[in-house]
Amino acid sequence: MSDDHLIEHTVQQQELLRGHFLHVVRDSVRLPNQRLATREYVVHPGAVMVIPMLETSEGLRLVMERQFRYPVGQVMVEFPAGKLDAGEDPFVCAQRELLEETGYSAAQWARAGVLHPVIAYSTEVIEIWFAKDLSLGERQLDQDEFLDVFTATPDELMSACQQGLVTDGKTLTGLLWLQNVLSGQWSLHWQTAT
Structure with a gap:
């Protein structure tokens, strides 16, 4: 057609x-x-979003961020994400953003897909990455970057979305991917970090 x-x-x-x-x-x-x-x-040069899955003795937790977003005038709950530098490989960007913003590095990575967050007025494309086998190091925030890092269970995140506490479009799309991966409906192809 x-x-x-x-x-x-x-x-x-x-x-x-x-x-x-x-x-x-x-x-x-x-x-x-x-x-x-x-x-x-x-x-827009493009961006990445990372869904970091942290295995704990109590079960799976997701590494999340709270960050003030000036255009909407409020603190938003989000998965870690960031803009691609000129010519940067999205996988390299995903690893960099996870470490810089949260302090975590991941041994295993899987590219899930892409999302177009605002198709009516932007060329932006965000690659969605999953990360697991996390190890905590030191954050490397930019000097003008301020955010809190916390963890939540998938159920806690789902409840926050349902209550309207999470409204960020990329995070909602990430949750859709997470639900389908955890239920076994969608599969991921994992690779080792370089």
Whole structure:
């Protein structure tokens, strides 16, 4: 089945902003009916999210973060995540972000998939990684990064989501993956960290 009847084609592009973090453009596009329209969006380098699974004597716990997110003006509960540096391999980024933000390193890793968090106005793609066989070291936060690290059981995280205490889209998607992996519905292919 062809998608030609849905595709929009770029006619012209104008840069609106090139900041330290954001790059915003406005495109003129030709619609499938040949009319012209405007599309404004954020060009994003991509990111990773890590679902760190910590085996304890009491069972599985997830390594989570609490961090103030300025655009929404509140502290959010999230899985560890971070932006790709220019040309950075996502697996390398996942390992770096987990260590920098939480202090944990993982011996085993599995790439789960990708998510597009805001398809209406951003090119951002987030790779989802699972990490296990964790060992704790020292966090390496950036000087302008402030966050708390804590652990929760999958049931505790599920309850927090159901109560509306966790509303971050990538974390909710991560929980979907986690549920399906833990139930055996979805499988992962684990690899050793390099």
